[in-house]
Amino acid sequence: MFRRLIAPLTDGLTYRRYVHLLLGAVILLPYVALVALIVATVTNGGLDVLGAVLIVVPAVGIAVGVTLVPGVRALAITAARTLLGADVPEPDAATVDSWPGRRRAAVWLLLNAAAGGLAALVTLVVVPTTIGFLVAPWTVLEPFPTGGGAWWLPPVGALLPVLLLHAASTGGAALARLAPRVLGPTRTERMAAELAAAHAAERALAERNRLARELHDSVGHALTITTLQAGAAARVLDTDPAFVASALDAIAEAGRAALADLDHVLGLLRDEGGGDRAPQPDLGDLDALVDGARSAGVPVELCREGLTGVVPRAVSQEAYRIVQEGLTNALRHAGPVPVDVRVTVTADAVELELTNPLVAGAARHGGGRGIAGMRERVSVLRGELSAGPDGGRWRVAARLPVGPEKIPQ
Numbered sequence: 001m002f003r004r005l006i007a008p009l010t011d012g013l014t015y016r017r018y019v020h021l022l023l024g025a026v027i028l029l030p031y032v033a034l035v036a037l038i039v040a041t042v043t044n045g046g047l048d049v050l051g052a053v054l055i056v057v058p059a060v061g062i063a064v065g066v067t068l069v070p071g072v073r074a075l076a077i078t079a080a081r082t083l084l085g086a087d088v089p090e091p092d093a094a095t096v097d098s099w100p101g102r103r104r105a106a107v108w109l110l111l112n113a114a115a116g117g118l119a120a121l122v123t124l125v126v127v128p129t130t131i132g133f134l135v136a137p138w139t140v141l142e143p144f145p146t147g148g149g150a151w152w153l154p155p156v157g158a159l160l161p162v163l164l165l166h167a168a169s170t171g172g173a174a175l176a177r178l179a180p181r182v183l184g185p186t187r188t189e190r191m192a193a194e195l196a197a198a199h200a201a202e203r204a205l206a207e208r209n210r211l212a213r214e215l216h217d218s219v220g221h222a223l224t225i226t227t228l229q230a231g232a233a234a235r236v237l238d239t240d241p242a243f244v245a246s247a248l249d250a251i252a253e254a255g256r257a258a259l260a261d262l263d264h265v266l267g268l269l270r271d272e273g274g275g276d277r278a279p280q281p282d283l284g285d286l287d288a289l290v291d292g293a294r295s296a297g298v299p300v301e302l303c304r305e306g307l308t309g310v311v312p313r314a315v316s317q318e319a320y321r322i323v324q325e326g327l328t329n330a331l332r333h334a335g336p337v338p339v340d341v342r343v344t345v346t347a348d349a350v351e352l353e354l355t356n357p358l359v360a361g362a363a364r365h366g367g368g369r370g371i372a373g374m375r376e377r378v379s380v381l382r383g384e385l386s387a388g389p390d391g392g393r394w395r396v397a398a399r400l401p402v403g404p405e406k407i408p409q
Contacts, residue, residue: 005162008169013085015144017172018165020083024116026140027101027109070097073105077183084172092189098185108182115171126164133157160398222254224331232297250295283343286323290341297336300327306345315400318377319343319350326354326396329370334359334394352398358389374398
């Protein structure tokens with residue numbers, strides 16, 4: 001019981017809330033003085049009714065307008081957080097000074113002024129009463145009793161400030177509970193925040209999926225090349241040292257390329273500024289990609305029509321990854337069979353076609369993410385993709401639209 005009684009006296013939050021209540025009284029004071037002045041003037045005959053109206057109407061307009069100026073809500077939120085200890089959510093920066101937000105700030109100032117006026121009135125009663133109770137036994141102070149019969153006044157006087165602090169703590173706590181409802185985000189702001197959070201989550205998911213595709217395509221291609229090269233080198237280790245040396249060089253190059261792609265993706269995941277890293281490969285790097293596949297013993301025939309260098313970079317990068325995944329799938333599922341790659345740049349699209357002979361009884365390894373990854377890339381660009389058997393050959397065809405205004409003819 002005693003601890004509960006003195007707890008507000010030792011808690012700094014009590015005094016900060018008391019200050020906040022008194023600030024409400026400061027806000028109320030000019031309005032009270034203005035009303036008192038007008039009433040006194042009218043009562044004493046200094047103004048007629050028309051003159052009073054001409055003064056009251058502009059005064060009320062100014063008094064209300066002050067509460068609606070921009071920035072009042074932000075200032076009130078800061079004061080509520082600092083002095084009341086209120087947990088007020090941050091409103092949307094774009095709408096913090098909207099008219100609904102300003103009206104909320106005006107309502108808060110009205111509540112604060114009312115609570116502050118009551119707190120100031122109680123303080124003005126308690127302080128002199130406390131002083132009178134403490135000195136009454138030794139000093140004649142009307143209307144308090146004096147002498148030995150007033151022995152009970154000092155204990156009561158000492159208790160009054162404690163009760164005042166309890167009241168201030170309770171009133172401040174009530175305002176702290178109201179602050180999030182009155183000053184916090186409006187319904188529109190909450191909906192905007194939820195929508196922004198949903199968009200952010202959607203962008204994060206899309207970015208994770210994109211990075212997963214990058215890893216799958218680049219590292220998967222490198223591992224496929226490395227596996228085929230290592231197997232071929234092992235078969236001719238004792239009979240063809242030159243081929244073994246070439247295969248080892250190809251394995252090293254594939255490993256370096258995979259490490260570079262992995263470093264790029266990890267840099268993006270760590271928010272280390274992927275823009276400063278090596279640019280991602282695009283259609284201009286097809287020759288190196290095809291050479292890597294040829295080094296694994298795959299006869300690749302590359303045919304290009306149109307200017308690949310004028311294709312928008314985003315489309316060019318996705319087209320490169322599709323060709324890379326198509327070659328990887330051919331190597332993984334059909335082995336070192338001939339692959340024909342055709343890249344056609346038209347006025348409004350980039351068309352890709354990869355074909356290779358079907359191998360009877362060829363086993364399919366992996367989780368089948370290759371075609372799914374290509375579909376995701378094509379879907380992002382609103383393109384078209386088909387993949388499947390076509391007259392004894394496996395055919396992958398993709399069309400990536402870019403718009404007629406993107407590629408000069």
